[in-house]
Amino acid sequence: MFEPEYRAQFDSINPSPALVEATKDRVRTASSNREKPRRHLTRRGLAALATAAVLTVTALAAGPTLWQAIQNDLGNRASYATQVEAACEDQGIRIEVLAALADTRVTRLYFTVQDRTGALLDADTTSDLILSQETGGQFDWGNGGKGLEVLSYDPEQHLATLVYSRGTADLAGTPPTRVRLDATYFIPGHRQAELVLDRDELPTETLESTVTDAGTTVLLSDQNPMVLGEDGDVSISSIGFASDGSFHIRFAQGEKVSPITDGECPFRVDYYLYDPENPERWPDQGVGNAICTAVEGGWDFCLPSLTPDTLEYLDLLCLSADYSVAGGRIEGNWAVTVPVEVMDLRTAAPAEPLVLPYTQNGEQPYGRAHDAQLHQLTVSPLSVCADFTTPEGQEAPCMLNGAELSLTVTMADGTVLAPAYYDEVWSQQAGWVMWEFEDPIDPDQLVSVTLNGQTIPLS
Template identity: 30%
Template sequence: MFQSDYRREMDRLAPTQAALERLEGLLAEGPAEGKRPRRRLGRRAALALALCGALTATALAAGPSIRQALSAHLGSFAPYGQALEGTATVNGVEIRLLEAVTDGYSARVYYTLTDLEGGRFNDHTAVGGGISAENLGAVARFGGGVISYDPDTDTLLVEKLLFGADFSQPAALTVGSADSSRRTFDAVLPVTLPEEPIQTTLVDGRAVALPGQNTVADPDNGDYVLSTVGFDGEGRFHALVLFDEQFHDLTGDAYPYIPGAEGIDRYPGETEWVKVEHGEDTITTGVTPEQVEYVFVSGSYHGPEEPIPLNVTFPLELQPVDAWEQAPGRAMGGVQVEKIHLSPLSLAVFYRDSLESSVGHVVLTRKDGTQVPLRIQIGGAAIGEDAGLRYDFWSFDEPVELDDIASITIRGETIPLS
């Protein structure tokens, strides 16, 4: 049975680093036969080291592999962690809180799930749930997932995050379920196109590739194959992904991949998707045979495993790290800035609603003259005590020492921190 699928967002599709590294290896080997070549931790962190003993003791309960994974994940943010307490056992799964890293408006919470019955977790288990708190505004960013899986102890290390909430107020962590059925994949596969047009069958007015004409396998994943890849008699490019019959809820995108191209240029032309039995045919126009030496495949599918319901909620008493605040309450470069909140983890600027959509470019300068790289996460309209304001929020790739910061520049106006 065939049916049309919806158009997916192009910008969300990109090869993982592992797929790109594999592609680099293929390029280093040369073309296939017949193809053309083509900081230091400062005073705040030093004081926080006193907390590390408690965090280490908490992580020890999770086992050495999980402890090492958490330490590696936190990196230079580890001294800002807060040990958490809380355990629960539901349906043979032990849930154990480990720690949190939080400031006034962002939080990351870490915990483990251990399968006491054994054999129900794997390296693609997904954990539902997240952090709930009093949202700062209409826009908040949720995220996180499984960081690490230790098969020796059947333990998952999980991170959940929430940006854009007021963490001076009570918060909670909900653990919804553990689902080992969903798998995802992506790969960049070298392909050899047939010299003749591929055979198709007409379904609902569209030509769909017949399977098994020039199968390409993923050496790292035997759950699916690129069953047919090539151009039909009308010049449309087909990439037919088929899955093993044990899987369901299938999506399999496959596009011409052009090494070195950026953004949407990776996928030239128009694209449509057609569901087929046990798979999906991706049909692309506007691409020529000379461009197709590699195909980027990605997607998701579900196996026979049943999700494990957990539905546990832990109250969180989070302790935000020390922060610097100022309330200018005046216009800065045409924007009425009401409050600035700077922590070692992030920067938030609140301002009156105006024709401007944001405060624009902000510069955070250290006393040595260097600038702190800023990564904007969200912006939106505030509620609660800051109702009527808008805000922009940035996070840092590395923690900053407040004593090392000289000034913040907003719309050309510089505010010293001392």
């Protein structure tokens, strides 16, 4: 059984960069009295980290058929969707595509994932399932959209019905003509555990240790156990300095723990030290020289650069575990490519340059350093999308807060509609913001779009 949790920043193989970054921001803020500027992480940057989509699905009561589930999600958009049928199967896992909806910047793909053996996938299955789109003759992951969502689950057939919505690439000027859904692995029973400690939280006593037959110093077990994760499958057995003068962490793992990477060790340690000659500089990169040694019931990590003499320069110690409790990784080849039909679109550009400032809660925190110039408006029966570029001569990238923009459209009969904000994507040079209508419109009856008080007629 599955429960949807699509991660904007998903990384099921390595420890979460988001957690490390968030913790570093917390420590930085705590150690400084001055306010930090808002950090802008583009969707493109998140996509570059993405290698896995979470397919955890909770048991839903036996309910509507999968087509009913798809129509319920589409709502009044249903008549604009196209039926596309294609499937692939490997290792007893079948993916079947059923329908697609391509609207300006965002494509929604409806499909099923079925465990045909009934014994492979479980409630914590993850995968590197990804939706890419063909624009300009090549496939691109794209950015934006709501990601992966589960619409229904049939426990008797072990069949999940899902929708994957994805925006086009930042600089793509046209909707996609084809989309591809592919994966190279599924990981049932996937677990992740993370613990971040700063210097004040770190145990610093010297513990008992021993030397292996290979001459490696390792901590003895069960000296000052710490919790790692919630299920008890992995834990910290001992943590502190060893007789070799370096800091060590000894991890313990249960019998059902399986690694999911090429190596046998499911644990990882990253640590960050200030430069004693430049203590004000934040150490963006971890030291990266941890030594991993297999020990009875787990693994010992030695951090050679962390000693009693360098302890004062430690800022963060990041411990993580990434593993399976259901047999490990299922590798295969799943790929489905289908054509998509784009509905009729209308476009308009402002007669005069229209430049908008970035705002946060109505204020301009960057002193108009991140202006964005409207390039074009695209209108479909379902949505309005505004494409922006960086104004000429501006060094900082363009950036707007789409949720704070005001947009209305005027119809030929005088009706004024206010579509709801849907999503936005910003790269270094361009970006887009998309709004959706509550009910479909006839684009031919649209007279003008008003953005932040500026009216752009549609010819």
